[in-house]
Amino acid sequence: MKAAGTAVIGGGIVGTACALALRRAGEDVLLIDPRRDPPPASFGNAGHIAVEQVEPLASPAALASAPLRLFGLGGALDFRLADAAAWAPWVSRYVAASTAQRAAKGRAALGGLLSGALPAWRRLAASIDRPDVLMEQGHLVVWETSDAARRGLAAWRAADIGSARLANLDDAGLRRVARQVKTPLVGGVRFEGTAQVTAPGEVLRLLGEAFEAEGGRRLVAGVERLASTGRGVQAVLDGGERVAAGRILVASGVGSGALMRSLGHVAPVIAERGYHLEGDAGGWSDLPPVVFEDRSLILTRFGERLRAASFVEFCREASPPDPMKWARLRRHLDDLGIVLHGEVRQWSGARPTLPDYLPAIGRSRRADNLYYAFGHQHLGLTLAATTGEITARLMAGEPVDLAPFDIDRFASGRDRTTRIRA
Structure with a gap:
């Protein structure tokens, strides 16, 4: 049996940020990392610090637009028919969460988290002596048709974008993007106050190295389940060996659902998979991330590579x-x-998504030593640094109001009304 003061299950960006924050708080931390292949969403995402994404994707508007965004109709949304048994119950919960009232609650909850996301990333990047990994140059959204531009601009002007700022993309800015493509562009907007990282995989590696340099320990292994031991739990590794820890934090993305359910929690996390292609950037300018909204496509340059x-x-x-x-x-x-030069790599990986598009962050009521931080959907990279800080405070016994993110909100299929002070 292995022992640790605190065991963090999950070596992705959220788990690693939490492990580093806990180690810096003086904890003896064992990071249990399954090292999956292909790498998870922490590696393959667009690198965008999306503080403007305050509007929850569980909302009446998103629900109404879903049929028009289906893959079979040319959109980016797809439900794998062979996996209907996995996603059908999730969809039922998503529909229930997509009311105006619950969307308003979700907006307030996400807005609170996102307001601290970029300051937390500045602190984290500075703390590893690499402030350069955070590039605060905003991002662009462009449209190829007049109808898309009209609808898109109206939607963004009506949306809550938190601390980000929105401005029309001037003619010079639009021409700068238009020179990179052969399809005419009719309009665009510039977001200020958002950011990107130099490369998601590099940032994950740097955080892991900082964790180990400060005395954190890493165990490359998968966790099969959580096993009750009195009022606490132990982590049972693949193969049967156990990890006994004073406290255990579940932060393993999509895999967190099965671990939490092994203790009786209702944890309806689904694999929401994204795809990318990446090659040498060639003649692509050193632009900030560009979203071609008609195509639900984002292009991000990472050094000499374009994703x-x-x-x-x-x-x-x-x-x-x-x-x-x-x-x-x-x-x-x-x-x-757009031509990707040289070796073109293709990747797919799953975002961990809960039906109301809010993460689960808190302390379990089913085991005295169990904590959790997962389900960050498209915002895992964005919220990793602030989640690490929040989790360290929570596990240090500080009062942190995490009511909207309590996993027990799913126990009855509806929002909990009890205010929780963790």
Whole structure:
């Protein structure tokens, strides 16, 4: 049996940020990292610090627009038919969460988290002596048709974008993007107050190195389940060996659901998979991230590499990737006249998403030593640094109001009304 003061289950960006924050708080921390192949969303995301994404994706507007965004109709949203048994119960909960009242609660909850996201990233980047990994140059959204521009601009002007700022993309800015593509662009907006990282995989590596340099320990292993031991739990590794820890934090993305359910928690997290293609940037300018909103496509330059990312695919985490998604990405790039040079790598990975599009952060009521931080959907990278700080405060016994993120909100299928002070 292995022992630790605190065990963090999950080596992605959220788990690693939490492990580092806990180690710096003086904890003896063992990070249990399954080292999955292909790497998870912490590696393959668009690198965007999306503080403007305050509007929850569980809302009447998002629900109403879903049919028009289906993959079969040319959109980015797909439900793998073979995996219907996995996503159908999730969809039922999502529909129930997509009311105006619950969307308003979700907006307030996400807004509170996102307000601290970029300051937390500045602190985290400075603390590893690499402030350069955070690039605060905003991002661009462009449209290819007048109707899309009209609807998109109206939607963004009406949306809560938190601490970000929105401005029309002037003619010079639009021409700068238009020179990179062969499809005419009719309009765009610039977001200020958002950011990107130099490369998600590099940032994850740097945080892991900082954790180990400060005395944190890493165990490369999978966790099969959590086992009750009196009023606490132990982590049972693949193969049966156990990890006994004073406290255990579950932060393992999509895999967190099965671990929490092994103790009787209702944890309806789904694999919401994204895809990317990445190659040498070639002649692509050193632009901030550019969203081609008509195509639900984001292009991000990481040094000499250019990454094209898209798709929201609901499936089982273990299901094989769908080659049609990469083919669609290639068609988008061909249509735009964008060429990825050199070795072109393709990737897919699952975002951990809960039905109300809020993360689960808190302390379990089923075991005295169990904590959790997972389900960050598209905002895992964005919220990693602030989640690490919040979790360290929570586990230090400080009062942290985490009522909107309590996992027990799913126990009855509706929002809890009890105010929780963790």
